[in-house]
Amino acid sequence: MPMRLDAGSPTFARDFAGLLAAKREVSEDVDLAVKAIIEDVIARGDAALVDYTRRFDRLELDAAGLKVTEAEIEAAWARCDPDAIVALRTARDRIEAYHARQKPSDERFTDTLGVELGHRWTAVEAAGLYVPGGTASYPSSVLMNAVPARVAGVPRIVMVVPSPDGVLNPLVLAAARVAGVSEIYRVGGAQAIAALAYGTDTIAPVAKIVGPGNAYVAAAKRRVFGQVGIDMIAGPSEVVVVADCHANPDWIAADLLAQAEHDAAAQSILITDSAELADSVAEAVERRLSTLPRAAIAGASWRDFGAILLTPSLAQAVPLIDRLAPEHLELECEDAEALAGQIRNAGSIFLGSHTPEAIGDYVGGPNHVLPTARSARFSSGLGVLDFMKRTSILKCDPESLRQLGPAAITLARSEGLEAHARSIAVRLNLG
Amino acid sequence: MPMRLDAGSPTFARDFAGLLAAKREVSEDVDLAVKAIIEDVIARGDAALVDYTRRFDRLELDAAGLKVTEAEIEAAWARCDPDAIVALRTARDRIEAYHARQKPSDERFTDTLGVELGHRWTAVEAAGLYVPGGTASYPSSVLMNAVPARVAGVPRIVMVVPSPDGVLNPLVLAAARVAGVSEIYRVGGAQAIAALAYGTDTIAPVAKIVGPGNAYVAAAKRRVFGQVGIDMIAGPSEVVVVADCHANPDWIAADLLAQAEHDAAAQSILITDSAELADSVAEAVERRLSTLPRAAIAGASWRDFGAILLTPSLAQAVPLIDRLAPEHLELECEDAEALAGQIRNAGSIFLGSHTPEAIGDYVGGPNHVLPTARSARFSSGLGVLDFMKRTSILKCDPESLRQLGPAAITLARSEGLEAHARSIAVRLNLG
Numbered sequence: 001m002p003m004r005l006d007a008g009s010p011t012f013a014r015d016f017a018g019l020l021a022a023k024r025e026v027s028e029d030v031d032l033a034v035k036a037i038i039e040d041v042i043a044r045g046d047a048a049l050v051d052y053t054r055r056f057d058r059l060e061l062d063a064a065g066l067k068v069t070e071a072e073i074e075a076a077w078a079r080c081d082p083d084a085i086v087a088l089r090t091a092r093d094r095i096e097a098y099h100a101r102q103k104p105s106d107e108r109f110t111d112t113l114g115v116e117l118g119h120r121w122t123a124v125e126a127a128g129l130y131v132p133g134g135t136a137s138y139p140s141s142v143l144m145n146a147v148p149a150r151v152a153g154v155p156r157i158v159m160v161v162p163s164p165d166g167v168l169n170p171l172v173l174a175a176a177r178v179a180g181v182s183e184i185y186r187v188g189g190a191q192a193i194a195a196l197a198y199g200t201d202t203i204a205p206v207a208k209i210v211g212p213g214n215a216y217v218a219a220a221k222r223r224v225f226g227q228v229g230i231d232m233i234a235g236p237s238e239v240v241v242v243a244d245c246h247a248n249p250d251w252i253a254a255d256l257l258a259q260a261e262h263d264a265a266a267q268s269i270l271i272t273d274s275a276e277l278a279d280s281v282a283e284a285v286e287r288r289l290s291t292l293p294r295a296a297i298a299g300a301s302w303r304d305f306g307a308i309l310l311t312p313s314l315a316q317a318v319p320l321i322d323r324l325a326p327e328h329l330e331l332e333c334e335d336a337e338a339l340a341g342q343i344r345n346a347g348s349i350f351l352g353s354h355t356p357e358a359i360g361d362y363v364g365g366p367n368h369v370l371p372t373a374r375s376a377r378f379s380s381g382l383g384v385l386d387f388m389k390r391t392s393i394l395k396c397d398p399e400s401l402r403q404l405g406p407a408a409i410t411l412a413r414s415e416g417l418e419a420h421a422r423s424i425a426v427r428l429n430l431g
Numbered sequence: 432m433p434m435r436l437d438a439g440s441p442t443f444a445r446d447f448a449g450l451l452a453a454k455r456e457v458s459e460d461v462d463l464a465v466k467a468i469i470e471d472v473i474a475r476g477d478a479a480l481v482d483y484t485r486r487f488d489r490l491e492l493d494a495a496g497l498k499v500t501e502a503e504i505e506a507a508w509a510r511c512d513p514d515a516i517v518a519l520r521t522a523r524d525r526i527e528a529y530h531a532r533q534k535p536s537d538e539r540f541t542d543t544l545g546v547e548l549g550h551r552w553t554a555v556e557a558a559g560l561y562v563p564g565g566t567a568s569y570p571s572s573v574l575m576n577a578v579p580a581r582v583a584g585v586p587r588i589v590m591v592v593p594s595p596d597g598v599l600n601p602l603v604l605a606a607a608r609v610a611g612v613s614e615i616y617r618v619g620g621a622q623a624i625a626a627l628a629y630g631t632d633t634i635a636p637v638a639k640i641v642g643p644g645n646a647y648v649a650a651a652k653r654r655v656f657g658q659v660g661i662d663m664i665a666g667p668s669e670v671v672v673v674a675d676c677h678a679n680p681d682w683i684a685a686d687l688l689a690q691a692e693h694d695a696a697a698q699s700i701l702i703t704d705s706a707e708l709a710d711s712v713a714e715a716v717e718r719r720l721s722t723l724p725r726a727a728i729a730g731a732s733w734r735d736f737g738a739i740l741l742t743p744s745l746a747q748a749v750p751l752i753d754r755l756a757p758e759h760l761e762l763e764c765e766d767a768e769a770l771a772g773q774i775r776n777a778g779s780i781f782l783g784s785h786t787p788e789a790i791g792d793y794v795g796g797p798n799h800v801l802p803t804a805r806s807a808r809f810s811s812g813l814g815v816l817d818f819m820k821r822t823s824i825l826k827c828d829p830e831s832l833r834q835l836g837p838a839a840i841t842l843a844r845s846e847g848l849e850a851h852a853r854s855i856a857v858r859l860n861l862g
Binding site for chain 2: 081083084086087088090091097098101107109111115116117119120122123124125138139140171207208222225226228229232233250251254255257258260261262288292293294298322340343344345346347348349350351352353354355356357358359360361362363364365366367370371373375376377378379380381383385389390391392393394395396397398400401404405406407408410411412414415416417418419420421422423424426427
């Protein structure tokens, strides 16, 4: 049974704080191991990649074998369910159309002093995409990471994916082709992150690394941050469903379980103002759970991290939602739109009863790489801007420099930076 | 004498790679000390802040003394040079006007299937601004960090600044008032970062931490990343000046020295197609250096990390600039505008001979918090977007869900996520 909290209870504040603080992930202390792997890849390059691949993926190859060939991609493509490829293309087109609207504009303007100002956006020169191997190897994630990079105009998109015992998911390779990935290497773990950050003879370095991974991958990303850009550190997925008495309990239960089946550490939370709905959803979850292939995982997630929160009104749910800052927020209630407008912290909002979160995982258009573990308080889902950077532009002429210069000189001197002051003064014949 | 490289030399490729790889900072291994400090602040809160402040800042205070009072700010204000306050206000207004144009727009649209899509931007609920103590305590940096947060609409802006031996720079407090900082605490180091990230009884936690600091502050920011958002990890400052034979060598020398005076680890690089200009700039640097108050620092920086690169044409400088990815790029040459358009990697560009970089440090309008150490390959200067986050919005109706659902169900099943498929199917009476 999941935790059940009533906002009317005297212990609610404490219980809710407990829910917020619950650790859903054991953070393995792999940092020293990761440090050694990164240093080894810097020192030995491809030879280190080959060694770690033998050790961790039980795969014997030489440096030339790291790259997945066109022929292999072709062969994988031929093995895929044609319906799945059609669906990948549908998803790709919708993700592309949604993200194309995120492309930022350059700007130039002249202010009243005659100073020309502006900024210019450029794509990073190369992006690396980490794709986990084994069961967490999701073709949809390949699209969600690679398509925004392509929309941004990144000329080189490099995918790394471990192939434990030599096995690669053919649909992952197909997704890479559909998404426009430029190069694929069969290498994973901290060694793959190190190769992307520092380069080897086979793998040229990139400027930005994105994509989810295990504790080693996360620790490696944290370590190489600065040498390259990284996206967020992904944690277990989560959903908050807000529903009133009009909602369909069976649909809500299905949505809670879709989240829960990801991972035993996933979290599904229902917030409602209807005790009756709360009861019927709880029942529906148990009923639906029994027929799920991943019942063990979904059941553990629901039992250990699931929660049902009862609030006197849905308006009173708003501050709770902002503190939870959920990755996914479904609003299945009257006037969902108005409620959405009051929320500050959420990675993504799904409006109305016909928008199950799963539609957004695949074909909605918005990105499914979203801030987890309350990081929607300060970060956004993956997007085109993550693959671009902004250069500011400034141009003074003699007259505008004459007008602006004295204030700058005053501030430079107040900071004890005389050479700063003089670089302006020398142009104004002031010294 | 700084390094001098000629692109025509047979060893140029190797020498340039050496310039790129030169370590300008000794990265102190302070991570374990920082980990202990953060854990102590989490465990003991204000008491830990009081202890570390006694130990590191030689300042005896109780928890109530952590907060800088309105009366203290008022007293500091009265001690400031009135010209400096006027200059701070000029800077604030120009920074604010420039950054106001960065405010992003929300979007909603309906696609051809009838799916409603969009996104909404919201400000983080609270931002923390770290300000170093002592000589690196720059009022201009307070403006550059706080004004974008205010423009973003952040309701609570918290400044932390160490006061070694109880001393605070009055102009830093004045800048905080001018910029609209909400709260100021006299605490620094890793303990201040921990307090901002996790909160104490006195200091409520924030969602995002920005601002430069020493090795302890940088290591602490890296550690708390995920719990809160952070800005980039700042390194020593740098400038690349591109100049042709028409440039004024004395002005160029002044700009190279303005950068060099920051820090012995700062880096100033001249790229020119004129050997004659190279010679006259080198001479002018020596001449101007002799009269600088910070000659020791600027001289060390120029000697150890300065460089003059001679290229056959300025067009051939473009790939070198992109590899250097300079924080500041001054283009003092004919057709600077066209050259600027070819550069992919630069934090900021200063066009023409009347735009010394120092004008951008104070009153230009663009931010002076810019990517260092080649990170302009993947990151941007500080801006309004750093204090906001985007929530994606998706809304299907029964008809659009019917059209999109099957592709999502196909992909969910191909990924083995049956509960995902069912959360869609149940709404389409498919199961």
